[in-house]
Amino acid sequence: xxxxxxxxxxxxxxxxxxxxxxxxxxxxxxxxxxxxxxxxxxxxxxxxxxxxxxxxxxxxxxxxxxxxxxxxxxxxxxxxxxxxxxxxxxxxxxxxxxxxxxxxxxxxxxxxxxxxxxxxxxxxxxxxxxxxxxxxxxxxxxxxxxxxxxxxxxxxxxxxxxxxxxxxxxxxxxxxxxxxxxxxxxxxxxxxxxxxxxxxxxxxxxxxxxxxxxxxxxxxxxxxxxxxxxxxxxxxxxxxxxxxxxxxxxxxxxxxxxxxxx
Numbered sequence: 001x002x003x004x005x006x007x008x009x010x011x012x013x014x015x016x017x018x019x020x021x022x023x024x025x026x027x028x029x030x031x032x033x034x035x036x037x038x039x040x041x042x043x044x045x046x047x048x049x050x051x052x053x054x055x056x057x058x059x060x061x062x063x064x065x066x067x068x069x070x071x072x073x074x075x076x077x078x079x080x081x082x083x084x085x086x087x088x089x090x091x092x093x094x095x096x097x098x099x100x101x102x103x104x105x106x107x108x109x110x111x112x113x114x115x116x117x118x119x120x121x122x123x124x125x126x127x128x129x130x131x132x133x134x135x136x137x138x139x140x141x142x143x144x145x146x147x148x149x150x151x152x153x154x155x156x157x158x159x160x161x162x163x164x165x166x167x168x169x170x171x172x173x174x175x176x177x178x179x180x181x182x183x184x185x186x187x188x189x190x191x192x193x194x195x196x197x198x199x200x201x202x203x204x205x206x207x208x209x210x211x212x213x214x215x216x217x218x219x220x221x222x223x224x225x226x227x228x229x230x231x232x233x234x235x236x237x238x239x240x241x242x243x244x245x246x247x248x249x250x251x252x253x254x255x256x257x258x259x260x261x262x
Contacts, residue, residue, distance in 0.1 A: 024184075025086075025191035031251035032083035033258040035091055037191040038251060039084050039126040045075030045206075047124075047228055049134045055224075062224035065140035071132045080125040083254070084118055085246040087180035087193050088201060094179045097199045098244045100171065103213025103236035106202045106245035114260040115247035120206045120230060122248055123216050127196075127227035129189030134226045136188040136195040143223050146186035148197025150176040152221040160241060174241045176220045192246075196225060199244035205232060212236055215243060 029038035049072075053065035088097040089109060101109075106117045118126075127136045135141065143149040159170035181193045188195055195201075200215045214232040218225025219242040255261055 024187045027191070033254050034256050035086055035258065036083040036249065037086055038081070039122060039190045039192070040081045041125050041130055043078045043080050043121045043125045044073040047128070047132060048072040048074070053140070064224055066134045068139045069131070073132065078121055080122055081251055082118070082122045083249045083251050084122065084126050084190070084192055085248070086191060088199055088244050088246050091246065093181040097177055097180055099177070099199055099242055100239045101202070101244050102239045103202045106213070110247035113247065113258065114254060115249045117202055117204045117213065117245055118248035119204045120214065120216070123201070123203045124227055126190050126192045127188050131189070134228070136227060137185060141223050146183050146194065146197040147178040147220050148218060148223040148225070150220040155241060171241055177242070195227070197222065199242050200231070202243065202245040
């Protein structure tokens with residue numbers, strides 16, 4: 001049986017954890033709907049950090065820790081000010097994020113709500129925060145912070161892109177995502193959740209990319225994926241078992257309920 005002293009200590013730690021995770025969200029802005037957050041800051045086209053813990057796997061080398069507070073900002077500077085969905089589409093806390101979505105479907109879905117896919121620059125700014133951190137939550141990979149440390153599963157292409165029951169079963173077998181906002185620690189300084197892991201997110205690409213859309217943030221089997229590292233290898237019609245998106249809007253264009261202002 002636990003002692004009363006231990007119980008009180010555990011309770012205090014629980015309250016402390018809740019207070020800490022709650023404070024990570026700065027709250028809504030009068031310039032954005034209640035389910036979006038205002039993201040502002042200077043975006044640099046190039047951002048470099050000093051890796052202090054690189055690890056090799058069977059395919060590549062990934063950085064798991066960076067020197068705290070050391071950043072090299074380079075290239076063109078763009079001032080960002082945008083309203084961004086707090087959660088991956090459908091932007092509902094506790095909902096299952098959409099997958100098997102293309103960039104084209106992201107444009108359509110967001111457009112129907114008077115929004116648009118976020119740009120690369122907006123997404124990177126929201127993820128890095130004012131400190132220009134390499135990871136949404138800090139400077140070192142912590143596999144407990146986000147849904148990003150699941151084991152990769154081999155997929156069956158034939159079943160996945162079949163429109164019948166086989167596709168549904170294959171998608172369920174592959175699914176290792178979590179409800180939006182389930183990881184209270186997986187939040188950026190601007191209050192944007194699940195930018196690391198969970199589902200990979202479509203964004204509108206910066207000038208010079210081959211395609212109009214690209215993927216960012218990795219998914220549930222890539223703990224090392226940070227705020228940079230755009231996956232621009234796919235056509236805008238590409239879908240996969242872990243591709244989703246979130247939406248952005250210009251500040252002041254939508255009311256608190258997300259309706260377009262006259």
